[in-house]
Amino acid sequence: MASLGLPITIVRPHLIEFGIGTAGKLGRWAAEKGYRRTLVISDAFNASRIDVLELKGEVTVFSEVTPEPDTANLDKVLAVANAADAELIVGFGGGSAMDLAKLAAVLAGSTQTLHEVVGPNNVHGPRKVGLAQVPTTSGTGSEAGIRALVTDPRTMAKLAVESLHMLADIAVIDPALTFSVPARTTAATGVDAMAHCVEAFTNRKAHPMVDIYAIEGTRLVGRYLARAVKDGGDAEARAGLALASLYGGCCLGPVNTAGGHALAYPLGTRWHVAHGAANALIFPHVLAFNTPAAAEKTKAVMAALGYETAENIASVFDAAYAFCAELGIEMKLSGLGVPESDLDAMADDAFAIRRLLDNNPRDLTRADIRSIYAAAF
Template sequence: MLDQPLEILQPGCVRVGAGQARRVGQTLPERQLSRPLIVADVFNANRLDALGLPGDTPCVTVRPEPDLADLAAAVEAARAAQPDVVIGFGGGSAMDVAKLVSVMLAHNVAFDDISGPNRAPARHVTLMQIPTTAGTGSEAGTRALVTEPDTLRKIATESPHMLADMVVLDPELTVSLPAQVTAATGVDALAHCVEAFTSRRAHPVIDHYAREGIRLIGQFLPRAIQDGTDLEARAALLLASFYGGVCLGPVNTTAGHAVAYPLGTRHHLPHGLANALMFPHVLAANAEHCPQKTAEITEALGLAKDLPLAEAAHDFCAGLGLTMGLRDHSIPEDDLAQMAEEAHAIRRLLDYNPRDLSRDDILALYRAAY
């Protein structure tokens, strides 16, 4: 399999370690950059001092699960600011919008003109990504997702022009994450690694990143939840999330994310939580189609061997403090069939799942998770 073609694109510079975020303010002039624009969620917009930037640095705030209107407003604000560097500061939503802003602000293009693979124009600004959660891995990749309001579909854009010039992985930025957010985003990173590892497009080179990401999460996610100030654990999770992002580029996710998306677009569950709720059931559903790799996953996570796989994986997630029933998160049972219909239509992911899943199969996953 090593003779299969593979291209891995990674950010030009990655800085890892406590205190690296505070260096951003001095890094910009070192790179002849003087007009930063921050794209951040509301929480991080209120702590720009963590980056060592002036208090008057312009900042565009984005909502979780941003839609086309959010993107249009961000692009308009960026054009008014005329930055020479766009900085994504937050979770996946902020970093995805930062990618899109960076390629759209100097061009008169609509999102429809650049959605899909390799249609985004070349950017004329520097792009820096600074994650504050250890989950999406968006900082590592070339893909961005935005929700289409009319259909509630997540539309993907992918281009090498959206790859960050610089990434900062600073565990101090994640210390403030509540335990439940740490757990949910950690399982999101886990899902990226697991789904790429078991994909029909899996590749030995990407398997290396996936294995290490899974191992790091199994070892350090419980530690970070037990003690949020554990900087070693926080750094390990940021690295695992980055590795998951590397996996997304050449391989990408499969059924786990396909069935999680409707929970976010239809019912506004945070992306990490949506993935965590579905993770045990998708892992078990795929197990017989990739038994050796599933065994590696269960070993790395320390899953109980005397329980059915779905139950053991459920207990792993519940042991992180997550409430694992869809009903517990106000998902109406009468919407499961429509969610199954929408998830089944996400062929860009499902076509590479190790097992073919029908609408009824997906509905059964939702019912098992309910």
């Protein structure tokens, strides 16, 4: 684990508006900046309520964002973005919409292709358009980060782009926008937000400057997730989860996730399992596996979630599994339609995600990954 003296770079949007009823502040900010043409990137549901953003001028809406978007979905976005010639691009939705907005902001009108910008720091700047992010779920924290992911359908692998040029000029986090999120989705996305915090907290690159966001984000999920699942209109609980999601996003830039996300990604790319649901199912298995390498921090994580555990794998697994299962989350791969015959291919895919596995506090071999999938089946 990192010491206080280890160099670290902290990034976050230039302006963050947080609180119930803040969605309309985006339109006022955009007007003050003089933006006349705006492109909103969204799914069909959120496209039906863009009026809450109070945008002025010419507004073009792309409403075909798909869950776990692939390169074909991005190509559609870029075609609309190039035609709209927007001065401001807005991601309005979950992580998929916000990631596509990031990529559109740097690729529309650019000579660079997606494959030329994959990886860290390959985007040529400066960005030519403004970028705003408005999350409508509490999970990905994408509004705060500098990474975007799309799936390559040919390889079924996530293509990850990382660049400071994809950092939002403004993030508007209005918890009221999440009131309509169904209970099952609330549970899964809430565990995703918590997983960002936990994986950063127990990470090989963990740093005290990020730990404060990570452990507080975990506490917020422990305090408010069950409440929001039970009552979607609980404003305090929704605000707590929105803040936890933001904190998780703040962890991703300087530290990033680790083994949990690496094992969750093949569920989405191969079987189109929603990202939050995939992370929730995998979370107890990887947290328990990592316990010997991060015993003290794991115990702090479970305390933040309201559980007292011993410093052993079985105790941690039982408590973490109970936390997720009691939220009504499907905790078996078979229950999500993943066939047992695909576990080997999934293990190969996960083991190849070195950018995350190399962050894990305990080495995960290909055999370890296959064993976790078998246990989760």
